[in-house]
Amino acid sequence: MLRPLVPEDRERLIEILSDPTVQQWWDSRGPEHSAHELLEEDEVVPFAIELDGELIGSIQYAEENEPDYRHAGIDVFVGAANQGRGYGTEAVRTLARWLLEVRGHHRLTIDPAADNVRAIRAYEKVGFRRVGVMRQYERRRDGTYHDGLLMDLLAGELR
Numbered sequence: 001m002l003r004p005l006v007p008e009d010r011e012r013l014i015e016i017l018s019d020p021t022v023q024q025w026w027d028s029r030g031p032e033h034s035a036h037e038l039l040e041e042d043e044v045v046p047f048a049i050e051l052d053g054e055l056i057g058s059i060q061y062a063e064e065n066e067p068d069y070r071h072a073g074i075d076v077f078v079g080a081a082n083q084g085r086g087y088g089t090e091a092v093r094t095l096a097r098w099l100l101e102v103r104g105h106h107r108l109t110i111d112p113a114a115d116n117v118r119a120i121r122a123y124e125k126v127g128f129r130r131v132g133v134m135r136q137y138e139r140r141r142d143g144t145y146h147d148g149l150l151m152d153l154l155a156g157e158l159r
Contacts, residue, residue, distance in 0.1 A: 002094055005046040005058060010035050012055045016079040025116055026077055028141045049078060049091045056082040059091045061099060071107040071152075072099045089122040096126060096158055106155045113138065114147035127157040 005013070016022060017031035027034040038046040038058060049057040057078035064071050074095060078088040092110070099105045112119040114133050128151040137148030 001050045002047040002059065002091060003050055005038055005048050007039055009048055009055055010039060013038065013058065016055070016057060016077065019080050021080040021083060022077050023141065025113055025119070028139045028143075044075070047091075047095070049076075049087060051082065051087060056087060057091070059088075059095050061095060063103070063105075070105065071109060072103065072105045073109045073111070074099075075110070083118070088119075089125050092123060093126045093158070096153060100155050100158060108153045110151050110153075111137070111148045112151070114149040116149075120149060120151070123151055125159065126153065127159040128153045129157070 013035040014031045017026060017034050023031070027037070038044065038060065044060040044062045046058055046060040048055050049059055057076065059074065059076040061072050061074050064073075074092060076088050076092055078091075096108055099108055108128075110123050110128055111134070112123065114137075120130075131150040131152050134148040134150055136145035139145050
């Protein structure tokens with residue numbers, strides 16, 4: 001189930017964002033910073049991914065509303081205990097459908113680390129296609145930069 005994130009989710013969010021399998025790919029500034037951004041910044045619209053009443057991850061979107069470039073971008077993470085079970089894939093599919101059908105977008109983007117094979121496979125299951133590698137796209141926690149993979153999905157490609 002997807003639901004809006006609420007301030008009461010902060011501790012669980014920090015716990016999930018502290019998981020090494022999430023930290024490896026997420027914000028280099030740390031779990032507290034990421035939780036703050038998700039709960040209190042206006043740049044993204046965050047949702048909790050909930051399973052049997054438990055917060056297991058988060059998915060969020062940001063919109064570009066300039067008419068000539070209108071699209072939405074998605075980002076997602078799921079804690080280690082629930083990775084590899086299809087929950088992240090289903091959350092991406094659900095949010096993508098809503099962004100296309102309700103918000104009226106014709107194109108969605110997602111930008112995993114180029115070496116995040118599990119995430120790329122999940123996004124391809126939903127219909128995202130590889131556009132290209134963005135060299136030294138994002139900084140990791142150790143201060144080094146890594147490549148990102150730009151992927152997109154057009155309205156008729158959702159699976």
